[in-house]
Amino acid sequence: MKLNDLPMTTSATWTLARRAERMNPSVIREILKVTERPGIISFAGGLPSPKTFPVDAFAEACAKVLREDGRSALQYAASEGYGPLREAVAAQLPWNVDPAQVLITTGSQQGLDLVAKVLIDTDSRILVETPTYLGALQAFTPMEPKVVSVASDAEGVDVADLERKAPGARFLYVLPNFQNPTGRTMSEARRAALSIAAARLGLPLIEDNPYGDLWFDAPPAAPLTARNPEGSIYLGSFSKVLAPGLRLGYLVAPAAILPKLLQAKQAADLHSPSFNQRMVAEVLKDGFLDRHVPTIRALYKAQRDAMLAALRREMAGLDVQWNTPDGGMFLWARLPAGMNAVDLLPEAVDRGVAFVPGAAFYADEPDARALRLSFVTASEEQIATGIAALAAAIREAQGA
Amino acid sequence: MKLNDLPMTTSATWTLARRAERMNPSVIREILKVTERPGIISFAGGLPSPKTFPVDAFAEACAKVLREDGRSALQYAASEGYGPLREAVAAQLPWNVDPAQVLITTGSQQGLDLVAKVLIDTDSRILVETPTYLGALQAFTPMEPKVVSVASDAEGVDVADLERKAPGARFLYVLPNFQNPTGRTMSEARRAALSIAAARLGLPLIEDNPYGDLWFDAPPAAPLTARNPEGSIYLGSFSKVLAPGLRLGYLVAPAAILPKLLQAKQAADLHSPSFNQRMVAEVLKDGFLDRHVPTIRALYKAQRDAMLAALRREMAGLDVQWNTPDGGMFLWARLPAGMNAVDLLPEAVDRGVAFVPGAAFYADEPDARALRLSFVTASEEQIATGIAALAAAIREAQGA
Incomplete structure (x- = not known):
């Protein structure tokens, strides 16, 4: 049942705090919205691989906590x-x-x-x-x-x-x-x-x-x-x-x-x-972590290696640089001189691949050529396809 | 394994934000610590009765969410x-x-x-x-x-x-x-x-x-x-x-x-x-709420009635006032003229009962005679015992 017969009054005068003027939507979250389109291979997100979530261990723990200590836990x-x-x-x-x-x-x-x-x-x-x-x-x-x-x-x-x-x-x-x-x-x-x-x-x-x-x-x-x-x-x-x-x-x-x-x-x-x-x-x-975390390390290392291999293969002849992270989820790459990662993004998305322009991560003077690539969310096959698409977008932008 | 052989350096100069100077521990939480002593009947907390928590419904929901949609849920x-x-x-x-x-x-x-x-x-x-x-x-x-x-x-x-x-x-x-x-x-x-x-x-x-x-x-x-x-x-x-x-x-x-x-x-x-x-x-x-919430209402109403009955019985002859809430968890009472709820609290705790002095809830000039009594955490039997103890503490303070 909804109220429809209340005497409705008018609005109010909202005054925002000064700090609210400085708040802006996360560039990454806005990009992620675009890249959630089906079929896009995303190197943009900071999402851990859901394969690594210990669903069964959580199911057991939930049941046990609620059975043994439910009222305190709630x-x-x-x-x-x-x-x-x-x-x-x-x-x-x-x-x-x-x-x-x-x-x-x-x-x-x-x-x-x-x-x-x-x-x-x-x-x-x-x-x-x-x-x-x-x-x-x-x-x-x-x-x-x-x-x-x-x-x-x-x-x-x-x-x-x-x-x-x-x-x-x-x-x-x-x-x-x-x-x-x-x-x-x-x-x-x-x-x-x-x-x-x-x-x-x-x-x-x-x-x-x-x-x-x-x-x-x-x-x-x-x-x-x-x-x-x-x-x-x-x-x-x-x-x-x-x-x-x-x-x-x-x-x-x-x-x-x-x-x-x-x-x-x-x-x-x-x-x-x-x-x-x-x-x-x-x-x-x-x-538990002593058994579980090594499985995440092995998975992410294999995915990093897949991305490094794809980069070596697909970026040959392009003046693209990248690093070799010793862990974690991200790799940092740099486009050829004169290119701009923000401009490249829509071209890449047209070809079915997404990343985050590095400029988002600078407090002041951004490096327009940098980009962040996550190697943990996409599969190894998707990494191969996505890096090839990214190389094609760079090649086309360079030729343009 | 703990690190013991790192070259340890000295501390740093921490400068607090001005707002941090205004932050103070919650008076209520500090009182609650005292009243968590075993044997204290507490009318102080704002805790819902754990009897009302739908533990079984949560257990079913947890299992279902993790089974059907676990990786997205995590x-x-x-x-x-x-x-x-x-x-x-x-x-x-x-x-x-x-x-x-x-x-x-x-x-x-x-x-x-x-x-x-x-x-x-x-x-x-x-x-x-x-x-x-x-x-x-x-x-x-x-x-x-x-x-x-x-x-x-x-x-x-x-x-x-x-x-x-x-x-x-x-x-x-x-x-x-x-x-x-x-x-x-x-x-x-x-x-x-x-x-x-x-x-x-x-x-x-x-x-x-x-x-x-x-x-x-x-x-x-x-x-x-x-x-x-x-x-x-x-x-x-x-x-x-x-x-x-x-x-x-x-x-x-x-x-x-x-x-x-x-x-x-x-x-x-x-x-x-x-x-x-x-x-x-x-x-x-x-x-679910259409079936569940009426059970909470019935429980809390019975507990409110138990507290009102105990107040009428135990406070007779004392110049204590209280209201009759139409719902919720709290009742507001007022001590006789000249008394102070903050001073009364340790006397009450000595007699095994706790409440929150009303002064905690004022932005500026507090009413020193006010106190908040929760009727939902203690059982009906505890309410009877606790209100009797509170009346005894008031009587003694008045005689003093």
């Missing part, structure tokens, strides 16, 4: 998170972490939102890599910071440039392992130099590590946070090692900051879903 | 929410709502966070009831508004006071049905007058309705939003009619505002858990 719960899950997180991290330092978040995206609320005032300077994770820019922007890009190379942040730009900055946001978007990994030497420089400068680090477990041949070097836990906030996620649809991540923060992050969390959504937290705590028992 | 999803759930929400609301206006949120607490981000600048004036929902104050505070209380009586907001205070305000936040904390309900006459005044003033309304379905004898009057959908944002929740542990709520917003709320949502946590959204959409099929 009730309101502590903002900090479910105790056994916080303990499991602390235990799996490679430095000494007290479970009391762990805050469970609604995906690691929420961790970025909480960091922004607690550490950014209007016009605060914050530092990011070049390029950097778009979702972090989106989380930071509503708090109206001045975002400054630190020069970066294939090993990550340039420490000399960091030293020039650090004075007065609230923090450096850094994603050292198999970075989104570039796939690059920070070397041990660079981590050591960055860590020492940051400590000398008194510069807090926000270390984001959603992909660190997805290494192919050898694990990456130790986290920056392990070198200076009091000077760092560490963000992690279950989205890439279990599944993103549960929206569970976590952060580890020093005692100086955690209470404020917790209060921001409470105000944001009271707590992350208690049911999901118990499900994941149940799945994690008995070393 | 994947990243649209920020707007799961289509069939948005349609179910639109269909159950008592005015014409396009599913495209519905945004699924991580509990209705997140709806408040998004409203704050999109509509509040530093020092923006916003209007609230006297008293008002503490969680809303916590969600609004980080955006640094000037919060102004509008005088309110047993029927809700005083329209004449609203007219005086409205000029320049960004919105009025109002919880018309079985309000948290007072349990009061806005009459039809007051809704009509408020709606007309708000439209004339151009004042947007944020209408929060987590308890509206929990009526005892007759449903409350039509929502304010139904009278002016273009001038209102409506917040709803599955926490009280299904279970809070899934953290699912929703908002309905006009086209003028929804895109910004959606962008804020995307930045906050990408999307609410897709798995939970499919579970709830599955449970809602075939009119």
Whole structure:
């Protein structure tokens, strides 16, 4: 039954907050809408391969949680998170972490939102890599910071440039392992130099590590946070090692900051879903990740190799460059001089393949020739077909 | 394996955002910690009775979703929410709502966070009831508004006071049905007058309705939003009619505002858990709420009656006042002149009973004599024992 006979009044005068003017639809999400057309081979998304989701383990865990502890799992719960899950997180991290330092978040995206609320005032300077994770820019922007890009190379942040730009900055946001978007990994030497420089400068680090477990041949070097836990906030996620649809991540923060992050969390959504937290705590028992994650690594490594092989085969004679990521989900490529990835995209989509122009990932001056290619969502056959189509689009654009 | 041989550097200089200074631990959550001691009868929490959680229906829905659609349910999803759930929400609301206006949120607490981000600048004036929902104050505070209380009586907001205070305000936040904390309900006459005044003033309304379905004898009057959908944002929740542990709520917003709320949502946590959204959409099929919600109403009405009977019996001769809520979870009481609910609390806890001092719910001048009593978490027997203990504490404090 719908109400039709109420005296209807007129509208109201909505005044948007200034920060709302800065909010814009995610370029990637807008592109993804186009690329969801049937038949498009997409290297654009950041979606883990659904083949890797442990559906049966979740089904067992759901049934068990609801059978044994259903009413608690469905009730309101502590903002900090479910105790056994916080303990499991602390235990799996490679430095000494007290479970009391762990805050469970609604995906690691929420961790970025909480960091922004607690550490950014209007016009605060914050530092990011070049390029950097778009979702972090989106989380930071509503708090109206001045975002400054630190020069970066294939090993990550340039420490000399960091030293020039650090004075007065609230923090450096850094994603050292198999970075989104570039796939690059920070070397041990660079981590050591960055860590020492940051400590000398008194510069807090926000270390984001959603992909660190997805290494192919050898694990990456130790986290920056392990070198200076009091000077760092560490963000992690279950989205890439279990599944993103549960929206569970976590952060580890020093005692100086955690209470404020917790209060921001409470105000944001009271707590992350208690049911999901118990499900994941149940799945994690008995070393599940030790058996499960190697299967993801093997799959993603094979898909990376398929993309590298296709690139070598199809891009021959074109002046296209790309890197060889040691893990994760993304590869970073660069078009020939004079070309523009944004202009290329519609041509590529016409030929049935999609990617994300790299320009989306820069806080300031974008590299118009860069593009991000995900190698984990499409199958090996689709990778071969899609890279061939991309090469054809580049060839045609070059000839034009 | 833990890292012990890294060169450890020193800490960093953390600078908190100004808004973080305003964040404080929830008074209620701090009290709840004390009252979680075994043996304490708590009228303090805002927890639904776990007896009402449809555990079996959830178990069936979980199994079905994972069996039939597991990989989609576990994947990243649209920020707007799961289509069939948005349609179910639109269909159950008592005015014409396009599913495209519905945004699924991580509990209705997140709806408040998004409203704050999109509509509040530093020092923006916003209007609230006297008293008002503490969680809303916590969600609004980080955006640094000037919060102004509008005088309110047993029927809700005083329209004449609203007219005086409205000029320049960004919105009025109002919880018309079985309000948290007072349990009061806005009459039809007051809704009509408020709606007309708000439209004339151009004042947007944020209408929060987590308890509206929990009526005892007759449903409350039509929502304010139904009278002016273009001038209102409506917040709803599955926490009280299904279970809070899934953290699912929703908002309905006009086209003028929804895109910004959606962008804020995307930045906050990408999307609410897709798995939970499919579970709830599955449970809602075939009119489940039409069968389930009446059982909650009957239980809560019996518990309200038990508390009213205990109050009449135990408070005889004491100058304590209380209201008779027509639904929801809370009753509002007032101590004799000269008494203070904050001072009474430790005495009551010593006697094994807890409540929330009303002072927590005021944006400015608190009523020191008020207290909030939840009648839904404790059993009828516990209600009888707890109210007797509360009366004894009051009697002793009065004699002192």
